[in-house]
Amino acid sequence: MKNLKKTALATVLGTVTLMSASAAMADNHPVKVGLMLPYSGTYTALGEAITNGLKLAIEQNGGQLGGREVEYVELDSEANPSKAPQNMSRLVKGDGVDFVIGPVHSGVAMGMLRVAKQSGAITIIPNAGLEAATNQLCMPNVFRTSFSMWQNSFPMGKVAHDRGHREVVTITWDYAGGKEDVAGFKEAFEAEGGEIVEEILVPFPSTEFQSYLTQIASIAPDAVYTFFAGGGGVSFVRDYAAAGLKESIPLMGSGFLTEGNIAAMDGAGEGVLTTMHYAETLDSEENRAFVSAYEAAFEVTPDTYSVQGYDTGAMLVQALDAVGGNTEDRDALIEALASVELESPRGLMSFSDSHHPIQNVYLREIRDGKHEVVGVAAEQLEVPDDACQM
Amino acid sequence: MDLAFFGVQLLNGLQYGLLLFLIASGLTLIFGIMGIINLAHGAMYMIGAYLVWDLTLRLGNFWLAILIAIPIAVALGLVIERLFLDTLYKRDHLYQVLLTFGLILVINEAQRIIWGGDVHSVAIPAPFDASLQLTDNLQYSVYRLFVMGVCLALAGIIYWVIRHTRLGIIIRAGAVNRDMVEGLGINVRTLFTLIFSVGVALTAFAGMIAAPLTSITPGMGDSILITCFVVVVIGGIGSIKGAFWGAILIGMAETFGSVLIPSIASMVIYLIMAAVLLVKPRGLFA
Numbered sequence: 001m002k003n004l005k006k007t008a009l010a011t012v013l014g015t016v017t018l019m020s021a022s023a024a025m026a027d028n029h030p031v032k033v034g035l036m037l038p039y040s041g042t043y044t045a046l047g048e049a050i051t052n053g054l055k056l057a058i059e060q061n062g063g064q065l066g067g068r069e070v071e072y073v074e075l076d077s078e079a080n081p082s083k084a085p086q087n088m089s090r091l092v093k094g095d096g097v098d099f100v101i102g103p104v105h106s107g108v109a110m111g112m113l114r115v116a117k118q119s120g121a122i123t124i125i126p127n128a129g130l131e132a133a134t135n136q137l138c139m140p141n142v143f144r145t146s147f148s149m150w151q152n153s154f155p156m157g158k159v160a161h162d163r164g165h166r167e168v169v170t171i172t173w174d175y176a177g178g179k180e181d182v183a184g185f186k187e188a189f190e191a192e193g194g195e196i197v198e199e200i201l202v203p204f205p206s207t208e209f210q211s212y213l214t215q216i217a218s219i220a221p222d223a224v225y226t227f228f229a230g231g232g233g234v235s236f237v238r239d240y241a242a243a244g245l246k247e248s249i250p251l252m253g254s255g256f257l258t259e260g261n262i263a264a265m266d267g268a269g270e271g272v273l274t275t276m277h278y279a280e281t282l283d284s285e286e287n288r289a290f291v292s293a294y295e296a297a298f299e300v301t302p303d304t305y306s307v308q309g310y311d312t313g314a315m316l317v318q319a320l321d322a323v324g325g326n327t328e329d330r331d332a333l334i335e336a337l338a339s340v341e342l343e344s345p346r347g348l349m350s351f352s353d354s355h356h357p358i359q360n361v362y363l364r365e366i367r368d369g370k371h372e373v374v375g376v377a378a379e380q381l382e383v384p385d386d387a388c389q390m
Numbered sequence: 391m392d393l394a395f396f397g398v399q400l401l402n403g404l405q406y407g408l409l410l411f412l413i414a415s416g417l418t419l420i421f422g423i424m425g426i427i428n429l430a431h432g433a434m435y436m437i438g439a440y441l442v443w444d445l446t447l448r449l450g451n452f453w454l455a456i457l458i459a460i461p462i463a464v465a466l467g468l469v470i471e472r473l474f475l476d477t478l479y480k481r482d483h484l485y486q487v488l489l490t491f492g493l494i495l496v497i498n499e500a501q502r503i504i505w506g507g508d509v510h511s512v513a514i515p516a517p518f519d520a521s522l523q524l525t526d527n528l529q530y531s532v533y534r535l536f537v538m539g540v541c542l543a544l545a546g547i548i549y550w551v552i553r554h555t556r557l558g559i560i561i562r563a564g565a566v567n568r569d570m571v572e573g574l575g576i577n578v579r580t581l582f583t584l585i586f587s588v589g590v591a592l593t594a595f596a597g598m599i600a601a602p603l604t605s606i607t608p609g610m611g612d613s614i615l616i617t618c619f620v621v622v623v624i625g626g627i628g629s630i631k632g633a634f635w636g637a638i639l640i641g642m643a644e645t646f647g648s649v650l651i652p653s654i655a656s657m658v659i660y661l662i663m664a665a666v667l668l669v670k671p672r673g674l675f676a
Contacts, residue, residue, distance in 0.1 A: 040499075040502070041502075041507075041608075042507055042607075042608050042609065043507070044502070044507045045506075045507050045508065174656070200652065201652060202648070203648075203655055203656035205613060206613070206656075207604060207605065208406060208644065210402040210405070210406065210645070211399055211402050211403075211644075211645040211646070211648050211649050212648065212649070213528070214395055214398045214399055214402060214528065214649075215395075215649050217395070217398075217525060217527050217528035218392070218395040218525075220527055230509055230607060231509045231604075231605035231606070231607030231610065232605070233509075234509050234511055234605035235604055235605040238511060238605070239603075242514075242521065242529070242531045243528055243529055243530070244521060244523070244527070244528060244529030245527065245528070248527045249527070260508075260509075261509055264508070264509045264510050264511045264605060264606075265511070266511050266513050
């Protein structure tokens with residue numbers, strides 16, 4: 001009898017110990033976050049800014065997601081589309097990550113999304129702006145925390161018309177990103193009653209603009225709308241100013257024309273108008289706190305890419321808190337991610353049915369080497385996503 | 391397009407063509423005389439631009455930066471020729487292509503390690519930081535005129551050296567029959583080192599004087615390399631005169647093609663190359 005009691009007690013105790021041990025194991029098992037971003041080549045700075053922002057947001061939550069520790073798996077995408085499917089498979093199948101964060105480059109996104117479709121891996125795009133990602137390709141497991149080309153350019157159409165411009169020339173590179181961007185501007189500008197008198201397409205990635213500037217001068221439109229980025233953006237804005245066109249024909253563009261480029265423009269960018277979902281000078285409590293925390297951590301001023309990374313981190317924090325750190329119930333997790341609402345440095349941000357951000361787009365003018373916010377060009381703008389019914 | 395704008399486009403085409411000539415001249419010398427297909431030529435153009443940007447930032451003077459950057463470029467050419475190319479002259483072209491392709495990767499990555507991935511620019515230097523009013527709304531930078539003048543002067547000097555000096559005779563002879571020149575007691579090895587260094591210096595110098603007119607970015611030389619090969623092939627491999635007229639032709643074709651027939655603008659130069667090769671398979675001046 002005494003023995004039986006002892007055995008029973010031992011069994012109970014043993015079971016309890018085992019149970020708490022397995023519970024503890026579940027708690028300690030870290031959330032695996034895979035980062036598929038460019039850490040070498042032309043887009044290195046973007047990959048690093050996104051990574052910094054993401055880690056800062058999770059660090060501000062005690063370095064945890066839903067009460068669990070976080071393990072990062074960083075993979076260099078090299079911004080190379082041909083390696084994208086293989087790299088993505090490695091993260092999903094090889095490393096068994098719970099989330100994939102990436103990419104920067106739209107070409108890489110196409111390859112990644114193919115694997116995301118087959119494997120069902122939860123993917124959050126922190127930059128690539130191709131429209132298809134949250135429209136035609138439409139997957140419940142794919143989210144975006146950045147922008148689409150259309151979202152940043154559409155608001156400028158009304159701005160241009162409101163400023164009295166009726167005849168506008170557009171100029172961009174002859175590639176998908178440039179054409180999607182200009183199409184957004186054109187749609188809004190023509191709806192307001194404006195006319196696009198010439199659509200110039202420059203072979204990608206040429207930065208030899210003299211002949212086009214001469215053509216623009218001979219047309220003499222009311223304004224020019226443009227999309228170029230990186231070195232092309234710097235060259236175009238400098239050449240435009242050097243040709244003396246800036247005074248007589250105002251220059252407008254999507255935010256990427258001048259993002260990260262102002263210093264290299266050497267004063268030529270002053271007065272250029274752009275529309276974008278963020279500006280480092282945004283006057284809000286959230287943005288001031290973010291900028292000072294980011295500067296303290298990394299000793300550089302954050303840019304749009306940093307904010308996109310930060311919001312991706314903040315999104316994970318909020319969603320995993322909502323599901324108590326449980327990454328096994330995928331449907332609940334996806335539901336939690338889709339319901340995320342952020343008081344972001346960029347302003348209020350939530351997600352549409354196609355998992356694309358609904359956000360403000362700001363009108364910015366370069367003054368004294370900074371993007372000053374002139375106003376809100378579009379309030380809580382939703383992108384067209386008719387092709388995506390979830 | 392009225393007459394004034396047609397004139398401006400001519401000027402644009404001429405300026406672009408002259409800059410192309412400066413880059414292509416080094417390429418055609420190395421290609422024609424040494425038989426080396428130097429794929430890393432565009433990377434040298436980029437190195438020239440980065441050097442002058444870096445030195446201008448340190449010294450505060452563009453002209454001083456160019457003065458210091460030129461010997462650095464020559465030294466770089468010297469080191470590459472002696473260290474790498476020298477062992478491959480007796481081998482097939484494929485080995486040289488592999489080597490110079492590898493050099494592109496090494497130089498691009500070294501550029502990223504030393505100078506980073508950001509976009510930079512160099513301000514247009516005094517006394518050329520003024521503009522001319524060409525039409526009622528279009529200005530033209532005086533610096534562009536200066537660049538045209540420099541390119542024309544260099545074209546003249548190269549032509550004179552090749553045609554009218556003893557060195558030029560040796561260069562031309564070396565290209566036709568290397569063994570015979572060696573038999574006459576001339577050190578061809580030294581000659582090749584000289585040609586390669588000068589070729590590299592020419593393209594690096596093009597990068598330097600083009601720096602205030604362009605944005606300085608990683609890989610900026612890669613796209614210009616292809617255009618320069620087109621120039622060299624059209625003009626005739628090894629011909630300086632060919633490189634000159636080929637460059638002017640391509641400069642004009644790109645300028646007018648982009649405005650008059652924009653739908654096939656990116657194809658125009660290749661169509662011209664195909665047409666030239668059909669009529670003159672060895673190029674215009676070979």
